[in-house]
Amino acid sequence: xxxxxxxxxxxxxxxxxxxxxxxxxxxxxxxxxxxxxxxxxxxxxxxxxxxxxxxxxxxxxxxxxxxxxxxxxxxxxxxxxxxxxxxxxxxxxxxxxxxxxxxxxxxxxxxxxxxxxxxxxxxxxxxxxxxxxxxxxxxxxxxxxxxxxxxxxxxxxxxxxxxxxxxxxxxxxxxxxxxxxxxxxxxxxxxxxxxxxxxxxxxxxxxxxxxxxxxxxxxxxxxxxxxxxxxxxxxxxxxxxxxxxxxxxxxxxxxxx
Amino acid sequence: xxxxxxxxxxxxxxxxxxxxxxxxxxxxxxxxxxxxxxxxxxxxxxxxxxxxxxxxxxxxxxxxxxxxxxxxxxxxxxxxxxxxxxxxxxxxxxxxxxxxxxxxxxxxxxxxxxxxxxxxxxxxxxxxxxxxxxxxxxxxxxxxxxxxxxxxxxxxxxxxxxxxxxxxxxxxxxxxxxxxxxxxxxxxxxxxxxxxxxxxxxxxxxxxxxxxxxxxxxxxxxxxxxxxxxxxxxxxxxxxxxxxxxxxxxxxxxxxx
Numbered sequence: 332x333x334x335x336x337x338x339x340x341x342x343x344x345x346x347x348x349x350x351x352x353x354x355x356x357x358x359x360x361x362x363x364x365x366x367x368x369x370x371x372x373x374x375x376x377x378x379x380x381x382x383x384x385x386x387x388x389x390x391x392x393x394x395x396x397x398x399x400x401x402x403x404x405x406x407x408x409x410x411x412x413x414x415x416x417x418x419x420x421x422x423x424x425x426x427x428x429x430x431x432x433x434x435x436x437x438x439x440x441x442x443x444x445x446x447x448x449x450x451x452x453x454x455x456x457x458x459x460x461x462x463x464x465x466x467x468x469x470x471x472x473x474x475x476x477x478x479x480x481x482x483x484x485x486x487x488x489x490x491x492x493x494x495x496x497x498x499x500x501x502x503x504x505x506x507x508x509x510x511x512x513x514x515x516x517x518x519x520x521x522x523x524x525x526x527x528x529x530x531x532x533x534x535x536x537x538x539x540x541x542x543x544x545x546x547x548x549x550x551x552x553x554x555x556x557x558x559x560x561x562x563x564x565x566x567x568x569x570x571x572x573x574x575x576x577x578x579x580x581x582x583x584x585x586x587x588x
Numbered sequence: 589x590x591x592x593x594x595x596x597x598x599x600x601x602x603x604x605x606x607x608x609x610x611x612x613x614x615x616x617x618x619x620x621x622x623x624x625x626x627x628x629x630x631x632x633x634x635x636x637x638x639x640x641x642x643x644x645x646x647x648x649x650x651x652x653x654x655x656x657x658x659x660x661x662x663x664x665x666x667x668x669x670x671x672x673x674x675x676x677x678x679x680x681x682x683x684x685x686x687x688x689x690x691x692x693x694x695x696x697x698x699x700x701x702x703x704x705x706x707x708x709x710x711x712x713x714x715x716x717x718x719x720x721x722x723x724x725x726x727x728x729x730x731x732x733x734x735x736x737x738x739x740x741x742x743x744x745x746x747x748x749x750x751x752x753x754x755x756x757x758x759x760x761x762x763x764x765x766x767x768x769x770x771x772x773x774x775x776x777x778x779x780x781x782x783x784x785x786x787x788x789x790x791x792x793x794x795x796x797x798x799x800x801x802x803x804x805x806x807x808x809x810x811x812x813x814x815x816x817x818x819x820x821x822x823x824x825x826x827x828x829x830x831x832x833x834x835x836x837x838x839x840x841x842x843x844x845x
Contacts, residue, residue, distance in 0.1 A: 450707055454827045461830075463820035484827070491822050527841065560837065563720035565748050569833070570711045570741070573718075576830035577837050580817065584784065 332396050335383075336404040343403075346383070346411040346423065352475045361426045361477040362411070365418040366392075371487025378425035383411060388419030413479035426477055429466075431495040435508055437465025438533045439582055442509075444550060445471035445541040446571065452476060453484020454572040455539070460488035462579040469496045470505075471547060506553060509536065515555035517546060518578055520568035523557030531582045539571055589653050592640075593661040600660075603640070603668040603680065609732045618683045618734040619668070622675040623649075628744020635682035640668060645676030670736035683734055686723075688752040692765055694722025695790045696839055699766075701807060702728035702798040703828065709733060710741020711829040712796070717745035719836040726753045727762075728804060763810060766793065772812035774803060775835055777825035780814025788839045796828055 335343060348354040349362045360380065363369050373379060381399045385408050388394065408417045434440065441459040446452050452474045459467050467476075474481055476494050497505045509515070516531070517523075517538045538555065540546035560569065560577055568574075592600060605611040606619045617637065620626050630636060638656045641649075642665050651657065665674045691697065698716040703709050709731045716724050724733075731738055733751050754762045766772070773788070774780075774795045795812065797803035817826065817834055825831075 454830055457823075458826055458830045461817075461819040461823040461826050486825070486827075488823055560718075562718040566714075566718040566745055568743070569715055569718050570743075570829070572827070573711055573715045573829060573833035576826070576833040580834050 332400060332402055334402040335407050338406055338410050340407070342401075343407055343410055346421070349423070350413050350479070352478065355426060355475065355477055359426050359428070360423055361482075362413060362479070363422045363424060363482060364412050364414055364420070364479060365483070366420055368482055368487050369420055369422045372422065372424060372490050375487070375490035377427065377490055380423045380425065383408070383421045383423075385417075385419045391419075414483075427490065427494070429493045429495045431468055431497055431501070431505055432508070434466035434468060434493050434495050435512060437493070438535070439464050439531075440513065440536040441467045441575070441579060442536050442538045443467065443469050443473060444538065444546050445544070446473040446539065447542060448571075449474045449478060449480035450484045451542070451570070451572045453481040453486075453489075455575045456481070456485045456492065456494060457488040458572070458576045458579055460485075460492040462576075462583040464492065464579060464583070466493040466495070468505075469494070470502065470550070471541075473541075502549065506549060510553040515553060516558045516578075517551075517555050518574055519545065519557050519559055520562070520574075521559060523559040525561055526558045526578055526581055529556070529558055531585055535582060537575070537578055537582065539575055542571055589657060589659055591659040592664050595663055595667050597664070599658075600664055600667055603678070606680070607670050607736070609735065612683060612732065612734055616683050616685070617680055618739075619670060619736070620679045620681060620739060621669050621671055621677070621736060622740070623677055625739055625744050626677055626679045629679065629681060629747050632744070632747035634684065634747055637680045637682065640665070640678045640680075642674075642676045648676075671740075684747065684751070686750045686752045688725055688754055688758070688762055689765070691723035691725060691750050691752050692769060694750070695792070696721050696788075697770065697793040698724045698832070698836060699793050699795045700724065700726050700730060701795065701803050702801065703730040703796065704799060705828075706731045706735060706737035707741045708799070708827070708829045710738040710743075710746075712832045713738070713742045713749065713751060714745040715829065715833045715836055717742075717749040719833075719840040721749065721836060721840070723750040723752070725762075726751070727759065727807070728798075730798075759806065763806060767810040772810060773815045773835075774808075774812050775831055776802065776814050776816055777819070777831075778816060780816040782818055783815045783835055783838055786813070786815055788842055792839060794832070794835055794839065796832055799828055 383401045383403050441464050513534045513536045514532045640658045640660050698721050770791045770793045771789045
C-alpha cells in the first residue's frame with residue numbers, strides 16, 4: 332500500500348491545491364473530508380479516485396486496503412484535509428458533472444442566485460434533497476457547492492440530488508429555457524403573495540437571492556411571482572435557509588396532498 | 589467625549605473578558621457587535637450601558653456624541669470586537685434577564701436542548717420570533733444564546749422574543765412545570781407521527797435536541813409525542829434549523845387558519 336509521509340510530496344501539493352475553487356474547476360476534481368461525507372458519496376456512486384487515511388484511522392476502522400487507498404502521516408493529513416480538525420480520512424473524487432438542461436427536465440426546482448454563506452447553500456441543498464425537489468441550480472457569484480463547508484452542510488445529500496452551476500456564458504440561454512418551461516417564484520421578506528395562497532404548478536422553481544442584495548435584474552426581468560412567508564410584527568426576515576425550508580416543503584406537500 | 593487608544597486600558601480588558609461565557613454570566617453583561625445588532629437592540633429597549641465606536645465610524649455616520657459614547661482607536665476595536673472583521677461599533681448592554689416561569693405563561697414554545705452550533709441556535713431563535721412563538725427555552729449544555737455568533741445569527745430578533753436558559757439546579761422544577769402545562773412534541777428524523785396529521789394544542793412546545801445525540805433521558809421521560817417531517821427516500825435528516833422552521837410555521841399557521 333502506498334504511504335506518504337512528506338508534506339513536500341507532489342500528490343500532497345496537488346491535494347492541497349484542491350482547496351481552492353480555481354483548481355477544482357481546472358481539474359474537475361474535489362476533496363471530501365470525514366467518514367460521513369466519504370460514506371455518503373460512495374453509496375451514491377460518485378467517481379472515487381483515491382482515499383487517504385491516517386495510520387490511526389486505518390487501524391481503528393479495520394479499513395480495507397483497496398488499490399486506491401493511501402496511508403498518510405498526521406502531518407500530511409493536516410495539509411490535505413480542508414478543516415482545522417481533520418477526522419483521519421479524505422477522498423479525492425470526480426466533481427459531479429450534471430448539465431442544467433437535464434435538470435430542467437425535472438419538476439420543482441430550487442434556484443440560488445449569488446448566495447454567499449456556505450452553511451446556507453449547503454443547508455438548502457440538503458433541504459431540497461429532503462423535500463424531494465428535482466434539482467438545485469446555482470446562478471451568479473455565490474459559494475462553490477463543492478467547497479468543504481458547503482459539502483459538510485449538505486451532509487452528503489449533494490450526491491443524491493442533481494446540482495448544477497450556470498457558467499456566465501450560458502446564463503442567457505439558461506434564463507430563456509427556464510422562463511419558457513417553469514413558473515417562477517421569488518421569495519422576498521415582507522413583499523408579495525402569502526405562499527399559503529399559491530397553487531404551485533408541477534413545473535415550479537423557487538428562487539432565493541443573495542442574503543442582502545436579492546436577485547439580479549436579468550432574473551427579475553423574467554416574469555415571476557413574488558411569494559412571502561407572513562412574519563410576526565417587528566421581525567423583518569428569516570434566515571434564507573429557514574425561509575427556503577418552509578417554502579420547499581410547502582411546494583412538496585401540495586403535490587402529495 | 590471619552591477616548592481610548594491603549595489596549596492596556598482597564599475598560600478594554602473588561603470588554604475583551606466579555607468574550608467568554610464565564611464573564612458574561614458573572615457580570616450579567618454582554619457585547620453586541622456591528623450596526624445592525626446594536627440598532628435592533630436599541631429599538632427593542634435593551635439596557636444600554638456604553639457604545640464604543642472608531643473615529644472612522646463616528647464621522648461616517650454622523651454619530652451623536654451621547655454621554656455613553658466612547659471613541660476608540662482601531663487597535664482597541666480589534667481587541668474589544670468579538671469578530672475578526674470589526675464593523676466599527678460595539679455596545680455593552682445588560683444581558684436580558686427573563687424568567688422561565690414568565691415564558692411558561694405563553695403559548696407555543698420552542699425548547700432547545702444541548703444544541704451546540706451557534707448558527708443553528710441563532711437561526712432557530714430568529715425563526716421562532718418570525719413565526720410568533722411565545723418564547724425560546726434553552727436546556728442543557730448548549731451554545732450560550734448571548735455569544736457573538738448566536739447573536740449575529742439571530743439578526744437582533746433575540747431582543748424581540750423572550751429567551752431563557754434553565755440553570756442546572758432548576759431543571760427538575762422546570763420539567764415538572766413544563767409537563768404540567770404543555771403538550772410536548774419532540775422532532776426526530778424518520779420516527780414518529782407525520783407533523784401534518786397533528787393538531788397542536790394552544791399550549792404546545794416543540795423540542796429539538798442535540799444535533800446527533802438527541803434529547804436527554806429526563807426530558808424523554810416526560811410524556812411527549814414524537815413528530816417527524818416525511819423526507820425523500822435516501823435522505824436521513826434535515827439540518828435542525830431547517831426542520832425547526834418547517835415545524836414552527838406549521839404550529840403557527842394551524843393557529844391562524
